[in-house]
Amino acid sequence: MQPELRSKLPHVGTTIFTEISQLALDCQAINLGQGFPDFDGPDLLRERLCHYVQQGFNQYAPLAGIPKLREQIASKVKRLYGYNACPDTEVTVVPGATEAIYCAITACVGSGDEVIVFDPAYDCYEPTVALCGGKTIHIPLQPPKFGIDWQRVKDAVSPRTRMIILNSPHNPTGALLSAEDMQTLREVVKDTNILLLSDEVYEHLVYDGQQHESLLRYPDLMQRAFVVSSFGKTYHVTGWKTGYCVAPSLLTTELRKVHQYVTFVGITPIQWALADFMEACPQHCDELPAFYQKKRDIFLDAMASSRFDMIPTPGTYFQLAEYSAISDKTDREMVQWLTREQGVAAIPISVFYQQAPDMRYVRFCFAKSEATLVEAAKLLCQL
Numbered sequence: 001m002q003p004e005l006r007s008k009l010p011h012v013g014t015t016i017f018t019e020i021s022q023l024a025l026d027c028q029a030i031n032l033g034q035g036f037p038d039f040d041g042p043d044l045l046r047e048r049l050c051h052y053v054q055q056g057f058n059q060y061a062p063l064a065g066i067p068k069l070r071e072q073i074a075s076k077v078k079r080l081y082g083y084n085a086c087p088d089t090e091v092t093v094v095p096g097a098t099e100a101i102y103c104a105i106t107a108c109v110g111s112g113d114e115v116i117v118f119d120p121a122y123d124c125y126e127p128t129v130a131l132c133g134g135k136t137i138h139i140p141l142q143p144p145k146f147g148i149d150w151q152r153v154k155d156a157v158s159p160r161t162r163m164i165i166l167n168s169p170h171n172p173t174g175a176l177l178s179a180e181d182m183q184t185l186r187e188v189v190k191d192t193n194i195l196l197l198s199d200e201v202y203e204h205l206v207y208d209g210q211q212h213e214s215l216l217r218y219p220d221l222m223q224r225a226f227v228v229s230s231f232g233k234t235y236h237v238t239g240w241k242t243g244y245c246v247a248p249s250l251l252t253t254e255l256r257k258v259h260q261y262v263t264f265v266g267i268t269p270i271q272w273a274l275a276d277f278m279e280a281c282p283q284h285c286d287e288l289p290a291f292y293q294k295k296r297d298i299f300l301d302a303m304a305s306s307r308f309d310m311i312p313t314p315g316t317y318f319q320l321a322e323y324s325a326i327s328d329k330t331d332r333e334m335v336q337w338l339t340r341e342q343g344v345a346a347i348p349i350s351v352f353y354q355q356a357p358d359m360r361y362v363r364f365c366f367a368k369s370e371a372t373l374v375e376a377a378k379l380l381c382q383l
């Protein structure tokens with residue numbers, strides 16, 4: 001007899017990133033869809049990984065990550081944000097920020113709990129909340145700036161609110177939280193049991209001299225926060241799937257309880273390579289804004305004569321493009337058409353909304369070589 005299958009995620013399909021990357025491959029389109037660089041991470045970092053694999057660093061790492069990497073992370077967050085994280089009790093290395101997000105939500109959200117997210121919201125938040133029996137409360141960000149309407153947050157907070165998920169720099173819009181946002185967040189969570197999950201995987205990709213408002217700058221907010229980052233974005237190695245979470249020890253203890261039964265530990269030689277590289281090149285993070293701002297500006301310059309409307313993105317390696325002057329297709333249709341007929345893949349935005357407003361945006365990833373960006377722009381300028 002065929003067993004009855006009761007899907008725990010009946011409304012979830014394959015992620016848009018996977019779908020579009022496959023389509024780009026099938027159509028041999030330039031892939032400005034899924035966010036990943038088309039260039040490699042630093043030579044030294046890759047050399048260190050080969051070294052550790054060759055030297056036999058191939059067995060389980062400690063549950064929380066190797067001490068040297070946790071120390072490097074602690075010294076980075078101290079240097080950049082002034083936060084004193086104890087490497088032993090407050091820093092956890094995980095196989096990807098996605099896992100840290102899964103563990104933080106699973107550790108804290110239970111049946112009937114509510115979790116506030118801001119739409120367009122990165123795709124892994126809601127399914128994880130759903131697996132925990134929680135309910136996601138969606139607050140839309142309004143184009144073109146995609147800032148938070150805090151009155152809507154205040155109205156949405158209830159005794160069931162367990163967590164607010166923040167994401168700055170924001171994927172897919174590039175929007176940044178400001179110091180005023182943080183001040184208002186303080187007022188919202190004061191005297192509540194609300195926890196914060198701050199997805200800061202693009203922490204170093206902030207442009208035009210702006211400052212990343214990490215939660216790690218706010219010790220009072222950190223008492224209730226998980227801050228998540230990804231080495232994949234920072235070191236151009238998304239396929240290494242390694243990230244970390246900084247959280248006060250009470251929260252870290254709970255996160256690790258889940259982590260030890262999800263993957264148990266991160267990959268050993270990768271952790272050693274990252275630790276060596278962070279020690280040898282702490283300036284790498286400081287150079288990233290200029291590195292990616294240059295790519296953003298090359299792309300924007302190459303697109304100057306196109307009919308896409310583009311406000312320079314303040315953060316991330318994503319650039320939104322408004323296309324109503326070109327087509328009245330929906331963004332899903334537009335992306336299919338761009339990929340199949342025009343040879344450039346992009347990501348639609350409406351898929352990250354519970355209820356998308358009437359708008360015409362696609363997202364382009366500019367973590368690409370200059371040649372790729374110019375070639376893609378040439379095609380897009382013909383539309």
Ligand code: PMP
Nearest residue numbers: 096097098122171201230232243
């Ligand atoms: N959060 C956001 C906003 C992202 O864009 C990504 C990137 N893919 C992740 C989390 C996950 O990062 P990782 O690949 O380290 O799991």
Ligand code: GLN
Nearest residue numbers: 015017018033034035171
């Ligand atoms: N975060 C990447 C993006 O936004 C994709 C990662 C994934 O495919 N899950 O494009």
